Amino acid sequence: MDPDRRQAMILILEGIALASRDFYLDEETGLDPHPIPTIYYMTPHHPNTVVNITSVWSKKDNAMKVLESQLEFSGKHFERALSKDDLEVLCPGFSEIKNDFEKGKEIHRVLDKAIHVYHGLATHGHFAFAEAYRREGNFHLEELIK
Structure with a gap:
């Protein structure tokens, strides 16, 4: 029924995974990881x-x-x-x-x-x-x- 639902979910999960890491924080000061447990x-x-x-x-x-x-x-x-x-x-x-x-x-x-x-x-x-x-x-x- 929703042909893009799976692709959207993959993007959401990737975003959650990236948001919880600190790999970019040296370049972007003032940010902290945002883990979603x-x-x-x-x-x-x-x-x-x-x-x-x-x-x-x-x-x-x-x-x-x-x-x-x-x-x-x-x-x-x-x-x-x-x-x-x-x-x-x-x-x-x-x-x-x-x-x-x-x-x-x-x-x-x-x-x-x-x-x-x-x-x-x-x-x-x-x-x-x-x-x-x-x-x-x-x-x-x-x-x-x-």
């Missing part, structure tokens, strides 16, 4: 961290609705990828929606809710809605068991 990858296949987003669910839902080009793309994509019957089961009334943006918005509303309920509650969690991340970096624990 922990990175959280959003929506991984194998998350090891979830964040309770129940209290901000409506804000997240509203924020997703402003991604117009993404939602328009998704409306077209899912209409090609799924049968009309499957779309109706997934999103009742889908066939009545007239434009790709609205189609994408409704499909993402269903997908986002399912994904966040899955990570929050359906996997024996304790949250109605949770956002999943893959944490890279050391976990620093005072003790393993109290």
Whole structure:
């Protein structure tokens, strides 16, 4: 869906790696390394961290609705990828929606809710809605068991 996502992530990780080193500080005075000890990858296949987003669910839902080009793309994509019957089961009334943006918005509303309920509650969690991340970096624990 986002053809440049992988390249952008490589640049971001390279920037993080470079920012934590002191190789250029002799030439640029007044700067210090800026280490990033922990990175959280959003929506991984194998998350090891979830964040309770129940209290901000409506804000997240509203924020997703402003991604117009993404939602328009998704409306077209899912209409090609799924049968009309499957779309109706997934999103009742889908066939009545007239434009790709609205189609994408409704499909993402269903997908986002399912994904966040899955990570929050359906996997024996304790949250109605949770956002999943893959944490890279050391976990620093005072003790393993109290």
